[in-house]
Every structure is written in C-alpha cells, then in structure tokens.
Amino acid sequence: MPAQPNQSLIDGLRVLQTLVSHGQSVGSRDMAAILGMEPTRANRLLGTLAAVGLAEQGTDRKYRPGPGVHVLAAQSLQGSHLLSCALPHLEALREENLAPDLVVALGVLWQRQVCYLFHARPRMALSQAIGTHELEPAGNSSIGVILLAQTGVGEEVALAEAELSGISKPPLPSLSESVAHARREGFGRLDFRQGEVSLAVAIGEPVIAGLAVSAKFEAAQIPVALARLQETAALIAREMARKS
Amino acid sequence: MPAQPNQSLIDGLRVLQTLVSHGQSVGSRDMAAILGMEPTRANRLLGTLAAVGLAEQGTDRKYRPGPGVHVLAAQSLQGSHLLSCALPHLEALREENLAPDLVVALGVLWQRQVCYLFHARPRMALSQAIGTHELEPAGNSSIGVILLAQTGVGEEVALAEAELSGISKPPLPSLSESVAHARREGFGRLDFRQGEVSLAVAIGEPVIAGLAVSAKFEAAQIPVALARLQETAALIAREMARKS
DNA sequence: GATTGGAAGTGCTTTTATAGCAATTTGATT
DNA sequence: AATCAAATTGCTATAAAAGCACTTCCAATC
Incomplete structure (x- = not known):
C-alpha cells in the first residue's frame, strides 16, 4: 500500500468494474447501495465515468457501459x-x-x-x-x-x-x-x-x-x-x- | 460534463489506459512525462493502481499491468x-x-x-x-x-x-x-x-x-x-x- | 567496495478538490 | 395536476490530494 493511496481512484474503479460486470443497467442509487457508498458520491463517480465515455445513460436514466468500454476492452486485452x-x-x-x-x-x-x-x-x-x-x-x-x-x-x-x-x-x-x-x-x-x-x-x-x-x-x-x-x-x- | 467531475478518477484512468496500452513497462517519471503530469502525482496514481492489482512493478521498479488487468479484460469484454x-x-x-x-x-x-x-x-x-x-x-x-x-x-x-x-x-x-x-x-x-x-x-x-x-x-x-x-x-x- | 546519479517513494503542510447535506430538477405513475 | 422517487446540483466545510523538499533505493561506474 503506498504512502498516500488515492481513494477517489480506488472507489471510481470499484464503480467502473461493477458497472461493466453487472449485466444490466443500474441507477446511481442502486450503485450506491451495491457498493455501500453515499449516494451523491456514487452519482458523481458515475457522472465522471459518463463524461469520459466509460458509462452512458439510457432513457430510463440508468447507467450502462459506454463507448469507452470497447476501447478499455481492447486495451486491457492487450495489456493482459x-x-x-x-x-x-x-x-x-x-x-x-x-x-x-x-x-x-x-x-x-x-x-x-x-x-x-x-x-x-x-x-x-x-x-x-x-x-x-x-x-x-x-x-x-x-x-x-x-x-x-x-x-x-x-x-x-x-x-x-x-x-x-x-x-x-x-x-x-x-x-x-x-x-x-x-x-x-x-x-x-x-x-x-x-x-x-x-x-x-x-x-x-x-x-x-x-x-x-x-x-x-x-x-x-x-x-x-x-x-x-x-x-x-x-x-x-x-x-x-x-x-x- | 457533470457538475463536479472527479479529477482524480479522470487522471487515474488516463494513467491506467496508458499503462495497459503501452506495450512495455514504464517508470513513474516516464509516465508523468507522457501524460504531462507532475511526477509525484503520476507516482501516486501508479502506486494506487498497484495497490488494487491493476499495476505491478518489475525488478527494475518500472510499472507494468498487474494481475487485476486480466479481471478488467474479462469484465470489459463482457460489458462491451x-x-x-x-x-x-x-x-x-x-x-x-x-x-x-x-x-x-x-x-x-x-x-x-x-x-x-x-x-x-x-x-x-x-x-x-x-x-x-x-x-x-x-x-x-x-x-x-x-x-x-x-x-x-x-x-x-x-x-x-x-x-x-x-x-x-x-x-x-x-x-x-x-x-x-x-x-x-x-x-x-x-x-x-x-x-x-x-x-x-x-x-x-x-x-x-x-x-x-x-x-x-x-x-x-x-x-x-x-x-x-x-x-x-x-x-x-x-x-x-x-x-x- | 565506494561513489555517483537518477528514479521511486515519503513526510509534511498548504491547497483545493471532494464529500455530503439540503434543495432542485426530472421523469414516470396515478 | 399531483405525487413520488431518483438523479442532479449548489454550497461550503473539510479531508484528501498535491507538490516541494527530502529520503531511500538501485544500477552503473570507478
């Protein structure tokens, strides 16, 4: 564990990994519940993922993987x-x-x-x-x-x-x-x-x-x-x- | 763009995506240079990725993708x-x-x-x-x-x-x-x-x-x-x- | 083996980004 | 139109993050 781990990155990655594994779209309050996280926090992290293309929202406002996940899949396949x-x-x-x-x-x-x-x-x-x-x-x-x-x-x-x-x-x-x-x-x-x-x-x-x-x-x-x-x-x- | 994007998450994802795409291991100062980032910052984000298994260090202390990248590959393949x-x-x-x-x-x-x-x-x-x-x-x-x-x-x-x-x-x-x-x-x-x-x-x-x-x-x-x-x-x- | 130099990492303290509360907005349902 | 619940935002205090200076580590050189 480094001297100063970045907690935002850790929690954001948790949100990302849960989102891409979930198999169905998920609301921000649901994500908060799944992860035991304060709802505003989950919402903000999901919004950030959406801003960079790793998440997107459907008409029901729920979040699902966004177009950036194809890129991440390609990259992590290669890195792995x-x-x-x-x-x-x-x-x-x-x-x-x-x-x-x-x-x-x-x-x-x-x-x-x-x-x-x-x-x-x-x-x-x-x-x-x-x-x-x-x-x-x-x-x-x-x-x-x-x-x-x-x-x-x-x-x-x-x-x-x-x-x-x-x-x-x-x-x-x-x-x-x-x-x-x-x-x-x-x-x-x-x-x-x-x-x-x-x-x-x-x-x-x-x-x-x-x-x-x-x-x-x-x-x-x-x-x-x-x-x-x-x-x-x-x-x-x-x-x-x-x-x- | 949400009201309050989480900059740590954005930058941490940049580091992660660069790391898994790079094709060879990379030192923290090199990562900072590639991304135009202050070196301590890059070092801290890499350390955080290492703490969660998405990066690891070789004997040369350079960073490369860690075992968590296999998980991320599997997850993002499915999400994609x-x-x-x-x-x-x-x-x-x-x-x-x-x-x-x-x-x-x-x-x-x-x-x-x-x-x-x-x-x-x-x-x-x-x-x-x-x-x-x-x-x-x-x-x-x-x-x-x-x-x-x-x-x-x-x-x-x-x-x-x-x-x-x-x-x-x-x-x-x-x-x-x-x-x-x-x-x-x-x-x-x-x-x-x-x-x-x-x-x-x-x-x-x-x-x-x-x-x-x-x-x-x-x-x-x-x-x-x-x-x-x-x-x-x-x-x-x-x-x-x-x-x- | 000792020295050197550069990279990785840490401690400390200031800064500022983030978190959470409360309020607002949004969209679906009745 | 009213209601309700979820998503989102504004605000502000605070805690996490950032960056500077220093320390540690490791490889190369003598």
Whole structure:
C-alpha cells in the first residue's frame, strides 16, 4: 500500500468494474447501495465515468457501459495477454478426446465471482465462446473453488459461502469443504447432479486465472484430464512469462 | 460534463489506459512525462493502481499491468459485447473469397491510435487474431481514417497528422486528405506501396468501432468488398443494439 | 567496495478538490 | 395536476490530494 493511496481512484474503479460486470443497467442509487457508498458520491463517480465515455445513460436514466468500454476492452486485452496466450491452447484442448461433451473454460476471480474470458460448450464455435458467459458465484464453479483455495483467506471463503446460500442452484458440497479439498489436492473439483464433473487448475505463480474442463468423465479418465489441464496451464503460464 | 467531475478518477484512468496500452513497462517519471503530469502525482496514481492489482512493478521498479488487468479484460469484454457480437461475423467475412491474402480487422480509436480487438492476417487461426496486434497510429490504418473522419474535430486530425510525421512508415497521402475523402465517401481507404488497399467502415451510430479489410484487390472487386464490409458492420451494430 | 546519479517513494503542510447535506430538477405513475 | 422517487446540483466545510523538499533505493561506474 503506498504512502498516500488515492481513494477517489480506488472507489471510481470499484464503480467502473461493477458497472461493466453487472449485466444490466443500474441507477446511481442502486450503485450506491451495491457498493455501500453515499449516494451523491456514487452519482458523481458515475457522472465522471459518463463524461469520459466509460458509462452512458439510457432513457430510463440508468447507467450502462459506454463507448469507452470497447476501447478499455481492447486495451486491457492487450495489456493482459492472457486470452491471446491461452486461446491456441484452449483450442487444442477442445480438439482432444478427453470426454464427450466437454466444456472448456478460462476464468478469473473478482469479488468471489468467476468472470469468464472463455467458456465453450460442446460443439460451440470458438467465436461464440469468448466474452459471452455471465458471471458465476465462485462456489458454483470449479474455477472459483481453486482460485478461492489459492487466494482466499478464511473470511473470503465464508463470505462466498454466505453469498451462495441465497442462490437457488443444484446442491453442491459445502464450499469450505470444496475449498479445503482443493487446497489439499491442488485442483478444484465439483460434482454436479447429473454426473458431470468439473475440474479446474490454477494458472501462474502467483495465481492469475483458472482453467477448467467439465464433462461426464469415466472415472479412469479423470486423472488423464487433470494431467492435461495441468500441462495446459503450465504452457499458458510459460507463454505469459515470456511476454513479460 | 457533470457538475463536479472527479479529477482524480479522470487522471487515474488516463494513467491506467496508458499503462495497459503501452506495450512495455514504464517508470513513474516516464509516465508523468507522457501524460504531462507532475511526477509525484503520476507516482501516486501508479502506486494506487498497484495497490488494487491493476499495476505491478518489475525488478527494475518500472510499472507494468498487474494481475487485476486480466479481471478488467474479462469484465470489459463482457460489458462491451463488441468482440462477442463481431467475432462470428468476422469469421464469416474471412471465409468469403473477397480477395486472396485478405486481412480482416476490428479496431477502436484512442488518442489518435487504433487499438485492435481483432486483426487476422491471411491463414491466421482465429485464436491468434484476438488481442495480439500492437497499437497503430490512426493515420496508418484505414480504421483510424474512418474513425477520425467521423469523430475527429479539426484539431484532432491535425494532431494525428503531426504525430504521424515523426514516424517512419511507407508514404501515404496526407492524413487530412484521407480523412476528407472518408468524410465525403463514407468509408476509409488507404493505398499502400505494394498495391495493397485497405478499406474501412464505421460500426454503429454514433460510431463505436471500425471494421476493415485489406488486400491486393482487383479494381472491380473493391465495391464488392466495400458492400460486404458495410453489411457486416450493420449486422454487428444491430446485434449490439439488441444486447442493450 | 565506494561513489555517483537518477528514479521511486515519503513526510509534511498548504491547497483545493471532494464529500455530503439540503434543495432542485426530472421523469414516470396515478 | 399531483405525487413520488431518483438523479442532479449548489454550497461550503473539510479531508484528501498535491507538490516541494527530502529520503531511500538501485544500477552503473570507478
């Protein structure tokens, strides 16, 4: 933490990240409530984002991402390198016969939610798998589990679990159990109701993202899939390191 | 412009956008010089970005994008929708036989530079075309030309032209001529030395991005390519509108 | 190893931008 | 037209930010 952090910038970035992740437009009072912020403050920060093009208002006066977000997307994609390093490997992973109806995903953790850069269902064209999947609570995603396991302190996991309890979803083991398992084993695993198993590994040291495959694996195929995941994660991490 | 814009947020965003677009790490004094900012200020804003994970320092103490940029990339990709709406259409465009050795590109304009979300050279895999192309001065790109034509006031064009004169590149017509032509005709066109022609149209109203194809076109094929570009831009714009 | 120089970072204090309260404006609903 | 709630603004006190001077750090040079 620097000697004099700039609080306006910190709070403004919180507003921006919430706005672009929200999935629907949001009023300034709602934004204030979401962030636990005094309403005038939220309104002023949103207005500032609008002034620079990162937000805009609809006829209902609610705020949504503005034209500057396309620029920010292009810039941060380039600054990040993650998607460009990972994509060829994700493609290769999909082309293997790890399991029928394989899902492949690449995601990052933000406030106990998984934000997917890539999420490809079976037979989905690559061009439809990029930046199209909605946010997921960390506890509903093996990527969330492995990322919480590697980055989350106890409070963060408890918070994620509390958030999960208000959401109607298929029953999963308790999040803290999943996280503990991931800490022991070094990978995330979630078993869904219809026999689907989702496996995730971390990318990078320190961890920057999670890579997952999901399918109805034969039991004997799970270690194979896991090994392949780990290999792919290592390739991506190496390529990322080379770009730095 | 709101009654009370937050100047710290505005300046912090400038620093962030410059950092993630820069392509190499940058010291705090250099950042100050680039942005015409007092050095302590730049240092403090960079330190703040580092505190929230959007920047990090290497052993040389220079700043580069930090792990939070992967999150920001994922979030802004989702908030933007542009790449996800455009990708299937870009893929379709590449699969047509508009010309041999066709380049297809999608870019946005930032400070008289084109930042590419997508830039595919001939025979390049889709997975290698996303977020991989470096920034280009607007005057070297037909996307830049059309975007300046539709958004740039006179000063902006003059600035872009001045910036271009310091860069060694193949000779092109003067930028203001290209921009004037684009304003008249409604599309951007640049003719390069080896007979390559680059054509670009704007996406959206108001314009949000530019779409270009580039090749050694037969003269008779140019209107065909242009019509196809315009169609594709309209499809993308319609899909973007549907998502709002 | 010691010295030098430049960059990053900090402490301090003044400055001013920001925050929050209260009032106004806006737009939808009845 | 009246009502209500959300967005926005004006005003002013204050706390955060800015900038100057100094300190720390690190790489290069001797």
